[in-house]
Amino acid sequence: xxxxxxxxxxxxxxxxxxxxxxxxxxxxxxxxxxxxxxxxxxxxxxxxxxxxxxxxxxxxxxxxxxxxxxxxxxxxxxxxxxxxxxxxxxxxxxxxxxxxxxxxxxxxxxxxxxxxxxxxxxxxxxxxxxxxxxxxxxxxxxxxxxxxxxxxxxxxxxxxxxxxxxxxxxxxxxxxxxxxxxxxxxxxxxxxxxxxxxxxxxxxxxxxxxxxxxxxxxxxxxxxxxxxxxxxxxxxxxxxxxxxxxxxxxxxxxxxxxxxxxxxxxxxxxxxxxxxxxxxxxxxxxxxxxxxxxxxx
Ligand SMILES: C[S@@+](CC[C@H](N)C(=O)[O-])C[C@H]1O[C@@H](n2cnc3c(N)ncnc32)[C@H](O)[C@@H]1O
Numbered sequence: 001x002x003x004x005x006x007x008x009x010x011x012x013x014x015x016x017x018x019x020x021x022x023x024x025x026x027x028x029x030x031x032x033x034x035x036x037x038x039x040x041x042x043x044x045x046x047x048x049x050x051x052x053x054x055x056x057x058x059x060x061x062x063x064x065x066x067x068x069x070x071x072x073x074x075x076x077x078x079x080x081x082x083x084x085x086x087x088x089x090x091x092x093x094x095x096x097x098x099x100x101x102x103x104x105x106x107x108x109x110x111x112x113x114x115x116x117x118x119x120x121x122x123x124x125x126x127x128x129x130x131x132x133x134x135x136x137x138x139x140x141x142x143x144x145x146x147x148x149x150x151x152x153x154x155x156x157x158x159x160x161x162x163x164x165x166x167x168x169x170x171x172x173x174x175x176x177x178x179x180x181x182x183x184x185x186x187x188x189x190x191x192x193x194x195x196x197x198x199x200x201x202x203x204x205x206x207x208x209x210x211x212x213x214x215x216x217x218x219x220x221x222x223x224x225x226x227x228x229x230x231x232x233x234x235x236x237x238x239x240x241x242x243x244x245x246x247x248x249x250x251x252x253x254x255x256x257x258x259x260x261x262x263x264x265x266x267x268x269x270x271x272x273x274x275x276x277x278x279x280x281x282x283x284x285x286x287x288x289x290x291x292x293x294x295x296x297x
Contacts, residue, residue, distance in 0.1 A: 004043050006104045008081065012041075028056040033091045035114070037084055045082040045110035047117055052084025053157075058185075058262050059088070066092030069181075074151050076142055076172055077101070078132050079158035079185075083111035089155075090115075090124045098124045099145045101138065102158070105129040132158045132168035139171050139275065150177040157185040162234040169239065170280055173266070174273035179255070187264035190235035234294055240264045241291055245284035253283045 005013070012021050021041055028039040036049040039059065045051050052059065062085075070093045080086055080102035089098055102108075107128045115124050127141050142151065154172045156165060165184060173182055186192075201216055203209065243266055246254040252271030257264070 004106070006043060006081070006106065008104060009041065009043060025053070025055060028059075030056075030059070032088065035087060035091060037088060041081065043082060045084065045108065047110050047113040050084040050087045050110065050114075051082035052088060053081050054085065061262075062088060063092060070095075070153055072096055073153045074146060074149050075099070076151055076154045076175075078154070078156040078168060080104070080108060080111065080126055080128075083108045083114070083126075085155075085157065086111060086124070086126065087114050090118075090120055095123060097146055097149055099142055100124070100126045101130045101132065101141070102126070102128055103131050131164070132156070133164040135167060135171045138168060139175075142172065142175060146175075150180070151175045152177060152180045154180075154182045155185065156183065160186050160189040160236055162236050162238050165236055166239055166242075166280060170278050173253075173268060174275045174278040176268045178268050178270040180268045182266040182268065184236065184239065184264040184266075185262060187236050187240055187259065188261070191237060236264075238291065239280075242280055242284060245286055245290060246280070249284050251283040253278075 009021070025039045025041060030037055034048065037052050037059070038049065039054060039056055040051050041053045042051055054062075066089065070089075073093055073095050074097045075089060075093065075095045077086060077089065077098065077100040080100050081104075086098065086100040089095060100111075105128055108126065111126055115121055115126075125145050130137055130141065132138060151172070154176060156168060158168070159165060169182065169184075176182055197216075200206070201213055206212065240257070240259055243254055243257045243264070247257050252269045253273055255267040255269040257266050259265070
């Protein structure tokens with residue numbers, strides 16, 4: 001195992017085991033401009049070989065968009081991980097500005113060296129130790145790096161948690177130009193997780209079938225006894241419903257919203273949005289109770 005284990009990966013290894021994480025992406029690989037990319041989440045990137053945490057069909061979508069719509073765009077990316085998506089965007093889109101952010105405090109040496117080796121210091125800027133939910137710091141780094149240039153695209157592939165994702169949406173969406181694209185990747189992560197758990201619990205062929213069901217029952221009883229609400233925080237799909245409500249209410253903040261199995265995509269409308277005080281809840285009305293109350297509110 002590599003010496004460097006980023007905090008996010010350590011958490012995932014702790015929750016699911018290294019073997020389970022290694023199994024999620026099969027390790028497809030491809031080369032762009034002399035740099036090899038491997039679709040895998042493991043801490044082994046080098047300046048000429050990056051690990052990217054995306055399946056190959058999603059990578060192919062990136063390639064198609066970078067060739068046209070995203071070419072020379074001003075891009076903000078949340079979630080660097082092993083640097084694969086940042087390096088890929090840098091090579092394929094040749095962005096005017098690419099600000100990439102991660103909560104991981106340790107800078108990624110492979111990405112820093114890739115940027116220096118290719119003389120991309122003026123256009124590609126990674127920021128580490130920055131929480132997507134920190135409005136002031138996120139706003140400051142984006143405003144500083146873009147210095148008045150337009151933000152055309154935001155890709156959020158960071159925490160996949162509702163509160164944090166909504167917070168960075170409220171910071172960055174008003175900074176996006178009208179007609180610009182805001183992508184929230186893996187917006188259905190909580191649903192995918194529940195389905196995986198359900199399937200595992202229903203798999204009678206599994207050698208530990210009875211044991212799995214017993215520990216699940218035990219965990220539920222424990223939750224009932226203690227009132228603990230772990231796992232009951234709002235799923236990220238709530239953000240999709242809120243954005244849908246903004247469209248339904250004819251808000252000029254949001255031009256369109258679409259979803260597919262990888263992406264929640266929002267196109268910014270032409271309405272004026274205040275960069276400091278924009279709140280999503282101010283641009284929709286839940287007349288018909290489409291949103292359940294938030295746990296703890
Ligand atoms: C799925 S990985 C990103 C994968 C990368 N975009 C790629 O395609 O190769 C998620 C990353 O988000 C970071 N992250 C998690 N929570 C965050 C937060 N609150 N703010 C910023 N980054 C966060 C993690 O440290 C991790 O590196």
